Amino acid sequence: MYLYNLTLQKATGVTHAVHGNFSGGKQQEVLLSRGKSLELLRPDSNTGKVHTLLSTEIFGCVRALMAFRLTGGTKDYIVVGSDSGRIVILEYNPSKNALEKVHQETFGKSGCRRIVPGQYFAIDPKGRAVMIGAVEKQKLAYIMNRDTQARLTISSPLEAHKSNTLTYHMVGVDVGFDNPMFACLEIDYEEADMDPSGDAAQRTQQTLTFYELDLGLNHVVRKYSEPLEEHANFLVSVPGGNDGPSGVLICSENYLTYKNLGDQHDIRCPIPRRRNDLDDPERGMIFICSATHRTKSMYFFLLQTEQGDIFKITLETDDDVVSEIKLKYFDTVPPATAMCVLKTGFLFVASEFGNHYLYQIAHLGDDDDEPEFSSAMPLEEGETFFFAPRALKNLVLVDELPSFAPIITSQVADLANEDTPQLYVLCGRGPRSTLRVLRHGLEVSEMAVSELPGNPNAVWTVKKRADDEFDAYIIVSFVNATLVLSIGETVEEVTDSGFLGTTPTLCCAALGDDALVQVYPDGIRHIRSDKRVNEWKAPGKKSITKCAVNQRQVVITLSGRELVYFEMDPTGELNEYTERSEMPAEIMCMALGTVPEGEQRSWFLAVGLADNTVRILSLDPNNCLTPCSMQALPSPAESLCLVEMGHTESTTQGGLDDDAPAQRSGNNKGTIYLNIGLSNGVLLRTVLDPVSGDLADTRTRYLGSRPVKLFRIKMQGSEAVLAMSSRTWLSYYHQNRFHLTPLSYETLEYASGFSSEQCSEGIVAISTNTLRILALEKLGAVFNQVAFPLQYTPRTFVIHPDTGRMLIAETDHNAYTEDTKSARKEQMAEEMRSAAGDEERELAREMANAFINEVLPEDVFSSPKAGLGLWASQIRCLDAMHGQTMFSVPLTQNEAIMSMAMLKFSIAADGRYYLAVGIAKDLQLNPRISQGGCIDIYKIDPTCSSLEFMHRTDIDEIPGALCGFQGRLLAGCGRMLRIYDFGKKKMLRKCENKHIPYQIVNIQAMGHRVYVSDVQESVFFIRYRRAENQLIIFADDTHPRWVTATTLLDYDTIAIADKFGNLSIQRLPHSVTDDVDEDPTGTKSLWDRGLLSGASQKSENICSFHVGEIIMSLQKATLIPGGSEALIYATLSGTVGAFVPFTSREDYDFFQHLEMHMRNENPPLCGRDHLSYRSSYYPVKNVLDGDLCEQYLSIEAAKQKSIAGDMFRTPNQICKKLEDIRTRYAF
């Protein structure tokens, strides 16, 4: 078995986010690390939408990410710490839209090792040096400078190692232009290590250590170290030099402390708590992330607590000595891994879990009546500040970036009966959890919809002048009339546009600089800007049937076959070409390309004929309307569209630079593609040679059951094709790749681009009798999603086969159930009332009532943290089509659902589905202690509208996995595998196997075989011998694997994902027999047991691959109708991908070679060797990395060519191959 790894949806979780002027312009970008890929975002300050400029796989694990700028520079560089054992400095090249490696310095072994630097970065704020640190011992400092050509240089590393030291965090201290200084949170464990009694370990204090890089001596000294009273979790550097007092803010449990070298005393301020919080009062408050905003004149910090509350921190200084820390509650947003404050006033919040947000900072929070806390406020001993969280006041939500991370589990199914299956994904954590239904397709926003007086045939938009920014008219053609609507604040009907309203329109367009043209069956109407109208009448009884128009040319067919060509002369007159041309068959469709900038005309006319051909005619005045080339088609062409595509869109995006047009004309010559929509629903895309008119390199794609109509529109500044069949598709070029994506929208009939003040880039379309204005925002997204909120972290779900409803098990640790919550609230309210004195009694009562009635939405404000060992669970039945919760079954406090299965019991003989729920009681995670568990059985009614509780079976262990098996229930209770049968009062234990070493986490069953996964010992193959009622392990794996997900590929083959990010496929060799006996006497086991008590037979590893993210679900499924099955996986970081099998050795060879060339020619960006990365844990075997192969599309043309040459192919062929394998299985 050979597999090809294909990423369908890149990881959506964010591990790091930094901002800076990476492109060197005025605009700031945000660079995200998504674990193993880097993504560059640019918030559009006009619309507030976040656009992705670039997303690159780096084939390594990003451990640290920083932006820095050399002194006096205008451009930020990116320095990446990864598992490569190298420090890599990247620069964004906006013209190529690529990240380029500026420096790559090796300092250690690869891998995420504790003493190899790469985990922490600290940058001197003046950009003179960078320190890279390991978790333990090692720290290296590199001096940055620039050479005479102003290129960035990097010095050899300076060591700042200290053994027996663990590092927690490091930052560059802003010391202006003094020697660069770095502050580290460290622990020296030497003493603790030597002391067997453990006392020293108790005493060991974290220290704040300052390292100074002496630029004169070229040497790093450990300048100062000071023990900290509390354990700190991170540092924030305070602006220094001329901009501030320098120093660091230390975020530790319950306190925020300011420290600096020199005479500065420490300033400490407690972290405020929420008023009347239901949280465990003993729980410490910590800040989890920070953002610093600094300008020349001021600076502030935004620090976020675990609960998501952001505080604005300002420092009061007195001659550069900080005298006071001031905290002010700012707003509450989801807890973040990183926050970036941009100069344009945006706050980008990369959430820990769930969607990421872009906010506009609307207020600085200075004028409200929120109290400002200060370190100078004297508190009673042990007290802290309190505040009341509230809805957003200072921030305005501007945009949302969907994120699936963490994906807990997923399933591919077509519950909606849409032909194309949907992906049902359980995402998120706690109250921000969701069930998301992913569909392949672009999300469409409806801007406006209106019914029309009749059923229109076609719609166009035209500009009044060629250089207008926005369209002026919408022209809607009906059977016998044309409606002209002018676009302004409202879309109104106009009659003075010059268009003829009493006839249907075949086509209309802007002509030349300021004229309009309307082609209707009886003629052509040329409307000049001064409202003079020139009419060209169709001769005799002939009428115009088809036409094609661009800015300067008009081609019409008269009575089916005759072609008449018009071209605009320099005076703006439309002149007919003297010769008319007769086509051999009836003309079905025609297309003209746009007139290239600086040229007189488009040189080719594409004509689709009824004889199943497409011909390219030359429009060269010398040989006008002579055929250049011809392509035969499987069925008649319905529609043609000539577009120029393929240049990077980043440079053409609005708002970059003033010289953007120059760039565009300079180096962005795209390829001309002829898109052919066939009447059988197939779209062909062929490359048109711009000189000879030859057609080559045809790609085919089935779009739908109806003939394909094609429309040229603008998307992100470049041309794109809207293809309409039974579904509407958009073919566009985005981030160096062609995308052909369906719109998740109803069937459309005709469309045109639309641009107005309200919607700069939209589509106007008609569908039956409605006119619609649509916008597509999330270009590049593969899936569009519908999300339904859940209450607790979802753990697993099953789909009721009859109704398609989903039963979701939700369980949260450290949470209250609703009952406990209200009881606790009541209790607190009671305390309030009783604590009040006589005169305050009335007030206290009011407050208590207000408190009880107060409802803070937990998805915004987080749920209260109840304390360790407190669990809340419920079973929810959800109609995934409408997102309706049918019912939910809450469990009592401290019952945690660990597993769930839906099955039929043969003994019940009622044909009904039962839901078995494995519950742990009073589970404590670390150390893992529980009060045992139980299995609850519910009977599901046929419509899945209620659950009937049958009984509860108490067991000693935690039921970690459940599975229906031959009409009975297989349960993994701790390390015991048992078969239970359905009883009247409880489940009846029928059979047991105790040979699983640690803990059963997954059970699959097929036929008589059971495949049981141990938490750390991979999969055991078990045969159930009915006759003997025995479960016998007959084979197991040779490697330990910490299993997270498995799926059966066939009776002998199982795919296993582990928690280190590996996928492996285990297959039982042919020689393995499952007909083994288990010897009750034990004698046989003495000599027939394998090594270390393993099974005597072993499975064979046929594939292994390091995905780099923890796979949470595996499923064999098809994603596109009529496609082949692939192994679909979803990872914790939000990636959705597929392993697709090669069907031919030839393909495998091809991609193997391509992969090999790519490894050589395009080594990963962060310095990790690709082969070593994919073999991080087990040597990669039989899996090719499609992500690497697809980078072929984005490398330089010269390299493409050389690789293609080495493989005896053309770049286009390789691209086609890449596209093919993707479209065969997915999208």
Added chain:
Amino acid sequence: MKTSGASNTDELNKSSHSKVSKKSTKSRSKSAKLELTGKNSLSASASSSIASAVSGGVAVGSLPATPTHLNMVTTPTTPTSSLGNYNLFDASFAVAGSGGHGLAGGIAGAEASGNSSRMGHQKSYAGFDPRSIKIFWEQHDQTDVELSQDVCARLAEDASYKVWELINNVKIYSRHSGGVVTYDLVNEVLKDADVPPMLGAMDSDWDRIDYDGSFYFHSDKIFELSAEFQKEVNLCTPDDADFQSICPVEDKHMDQLRQCVQSLVTAALFADSKSQTAAVCHAFQTPLMGSIYRVIVSKMVQLLAFKQQDHLSQRCWRLLRACNYNATANHNACRPEYFNLAEVLVSQLMAPYETIKAPHVDPDPGQTTSIKMEFEEELKVEPDQCHNPETQENPEVMGVEKQEQEPQMFPGESTMEHTIYKLQSEEEELNPQPEAEHLSSYFACPVGNGLVDELCETIGQLASQSGYLHAECLFLIKRRLARFFEGRHVSSERDFRYISRAVRGLIALGEYAFREFIPYIYKLRVEEIPDSLWPDLAPAAIFLGGHDDVYLYEWLEYGCGAALQPFLVHYARAYEKMVTRRYVKAKQPAYRIESVPGVRRLEWSTLAAAMCHGDDPSKALKPKPTLCEAFPDLQSPNLQLNCAGNIRFKFAGCRPVLLKPKVATVPHSEDSPSSAANGGGGGGASSDILIAKRKLFKPLTNVRKWSPISGYHYLRI
């Protein structure tokens, strides 16, 4: 300086008379030092003090510039006017204090003239006084043999020389050690001089070394002699010579001036309020003031001293203030008058020095012990104690006073005989002379509490015009305070009232004067300070300045609490910082942190902020940066762009379709600010309620607790 145990021997300083006379040019502070060294030098017997008094008299007599008491004030610039002055002085009022009081005059003369005469005298070294020899003798003598004065004098010279020689040797020896003088070195010198090293000279503790047992040794101490050589010594003379100029008066106008003074004083003191006002106005602006100021002042001194009636005092003060206001008043050099005036005013404020008694000092036979400023007792005590020296020395002056002044001025007074006597303790009896030399013989009884403010105003006004008077008043107040606080536990209400008067007086004298009170601050127990003292102490806050004032501030803050607040507005920020720093400095380990205390502020309104920082409220408020300042590139995105529903159709047959709200599918739509406020819950009111305080598990700090003094912290319920 040692002060303990000095209460008995307080006045003995005056006994070292000859020395005092030599050094009479030196400052008050010098003499204060002297009085203390004198105290220590011997517990004098009566005879010795008398002897010294005699020699003192000789010394005074030997001064060349003071042949008669009339000449006692030198008038270097304008001899004519000096004459005129004296004529005017003597003829009309014949004031006892200035004209007739020989002692005081002697001192004043010495002060005036001595400056120049002493300047060139350099080589003199301080030798042992023969008296010292005598004392030495007496200390060793068991046989009652009287050592003659002559022998003492010789011995004194020899002893001085011997000591001088030893010191010189020490100096020479120390050259070898680079100017470093050690005990050993001194011992060496002594040994070479055949003097055995002094026993017990090294009183330091033994240092110990633990090496094969314990050994004890002396580690030598080092004096850096070179540093001593190089030390700059400043001779400070607090009352620098005033710029003196006296308005010349021609003889022919003398009578008129005399008349003028007469009527002015009469009108100001005895006439009805209308005339008084007119007189005061006249005094305020008359150009003649330059000529008559001294006369008026001396007149006032007498009146204040002898006519101890509150209403009269008030009038006197008023007149004094008015005169003092007059620009030409400053043309006078009237130190002698001021000298007395200071004593009188301070006595009015804080009672005569002698009446101040520490309660628990061994009771003196002739005086009631516990009371310090009881008028009645003063009166009782005074006559028998102190009239001797007065009458001895200046009988005729006294007579003139009594006969000429009193009947004129105080026709109805019958108690005048009491008031002319000076209050003296029994020590003064023993040694009246030296005291008289640098202390005025005038005194007055303290005025009622209600008049203190006006009195302070007067003192302040006068002191602000004359540095001399200022220094004099300050000295007198300090003296009284020193005596008052000596061994006293301040507890009674009366004590506090007294302190209040002192403080008010000091405050009237200004910032530096007030600082003299600081040492006594620590003798007060904060918790015992009555509220009534607050208003008096609190104005001292306006003197707070700079970082050195931490202690003063701290104390004031302790003592006055909120009462201090109004006076701190000018300094609110500065003090906040200062307190912050001071407080933080007090903390030892770096990682022990606690909240920094703030200074209590007034209502923090814009107005108050403006008040705190002068006229520039922007500076005061340190305005928070606006959004545009914080984000120079700020662009507010047009959120309406690409939003559903903002394109509307308007044409025949159009029927806009209501769009499905997109937000339905988007969670967290509640985030949008437009949605109803869901945070805070329970309406806006509850957001201001703070209840259910919860303790953190650890106290905020392990450093000592700092009491809250900030006004930030308030609950809003």
